[in-house]
Amino acid sequence: MPGLSYIVQPVDVFLAAHWPDNAFYSAPRDERLQYFEGVQEFQSANSVIDVLRATYAVRKGGEGIVCSDDRELIKKLYQDGNTCSGALSSGIIPRLDELLEGIARDIGLTKSCMGTEVFLSQGESGVPMHSDWDINFSLLLRGKKTWKLAPNRHVVNQTRQIVPAPGMDAGTVVGGIASAGELPFEMPADCIEFHVSPGGVVFTPRGWWHQTTSEEE
Ligand SMILES: [Fe+2]
Numbered sequence: 001m002p003g004l005s006y007i008v009q010p011v012d013v014f015l016a017a018h019w020p021d022n023a024f025y026s027a028p029r030d031e032r033l034q035y036f037e038g039v040q041e042f043q044s045a046n047s048v049i050d051v052l053r054a055t056y057a058v059r060k061g062g063e064g065i066v067c068s069d070d071r072e073l074i075k076k077l078y079q080d081g082n083t084c085s086g087a088l089s090s091g092i093i094p095r096l097d098e099l100l101e102g103i104a105r106d107i108g109l110t111k112s113c114m115g116t117e118v119f120l121s122q123g124e125s126g127v128p129m130h131s132d133w134d135i136n137f138s139l140l141l142r143g144k145k146t147w148k149l150a151p152n153r154h155v156v157n158q159t160r161q162i163v164p165a166p167g168m169d170a171g172t173v174v175g176g177i178a179s180a181g182e183l184p185f186e187m188p189a190d191c192i193e194f195h196v197s198p199g200g201v202v203f204t205p206r207g208w209w210h211q212t213t214s215e216e217e
Contacts, residue, residue, distance in 0.1 A: 003102030006032060007137050007201050011106075014203070019107070020135055021205050023149045023192055028199030032139060041093055042141060045084075045120045045217070049074050051093075052086030052118065058127055083121040083214070103137070126213035129187055130163040131155065133175065136204040140196045143216035147202050150191040150209045154179050158207040176207070187211050 008014040008026045018024040036042050041051050049055060049071050056067040057077040066082075068074060078084045090097050100114040119127070121143075131152050138147075155162060160175035164183040171180040187209060194202055204210050 001102045001105075002035065002099050004106035006035065006099060007103060007139065008203065018203060023205060023208060024203035025147075025194045025196070026201040026203070028140075028197050030199060032199045032201070033141065035095065035099070036141065039093055039095060045078055045122070046075055048118050048120060049078065049084065049086070051088065053089045055084065055086035058083040058085065060125060078120055078122065081121070081123050081125060083119060083125045083127055085117055085119045088116040088118060120217075121214045122217045124213070124215055127211065128163070129185065129209055129211040130161055131158060131207050131209050132161050132204070133158045133206065135206050138202045138204065140198055140200050142198055143214055145196045145212055145214045147194040147196060147204075148187045148191045148211045149194070149202075149204060150184075150188050152207040152209055154181060154183055155207055164209075184209065 004014075005011050008024060009029065014024055014026075041047050052071075054067075054069065055071060055074040056065055057074055058065055060081050060083075066073075066077060074084050074086075088096065090100075096116055100116065101111050104111045104114050152158070154170035155173060155176040155178045158176035162173055162175060162183075164185040166185050168183045168185065169180065170178040170183050173183070191209075194200075196202060
């Protein structure tokens with residue numbers, strides 16, 4: 001059964017120095033792409049959107065979020081250049097379920113801790129700076145994606161997503177144990193930057209600030 005070695009290489013370096021608190025980049029590997037070859041749902045953007053459990057679109061330029069179960073609307077927003085996203089339920093793609101089970105086993109978690117989200121965009125798109133409560137492995141299947149990441153020095157044990165804005169004080173943020181002081185609302189100049197091509201993986205620890213820009217599909 002595939003597991004952690006599928007998603008990160010080298011595994012010993014990842015476990016010793018990165019999991020769960022430090023960002024990690026794993027260079028592209030063809031076997032990651034081959035694993036999903038033939039999965040009907042990943043053949044096109046529309047075929048993925050058709051099986052997403054809940055769908056939302058991040059408007060181009062970070063102008064807000066549209067949440068909708070209307071898949072035709074999401075397909076149109078995708079065509080218009082917005083970044084679209086949604087969760088995949090277990091049971092939809094057996095290969096994915098098997099992979100999640102293997103990763104959970106190798107990390108020492110239960111599969112119930114794991115979930116899958118798919119992000120889709122075409123042309124130039126991206127997701128503005130934010131931090132998430134969960135831990136993420138992001139595998140790029142197509143296109144090119146640039147990641148910027150930086151540790152979060154204001155909020156720990158985060159419990160919900162935080163999208164910072166100018167003047168937002170960390171002490172007023174709901175969703176984690178926050179220190180006082182103004183939150184950063186732009187990625188710091190010394191942030192980590194990864195340029196990812198198909199088959200590459202980025203590991204984002206809980207709470208880390210991150211921002212992405214994408215090209216192509
Ligand atoms: Fe995120």
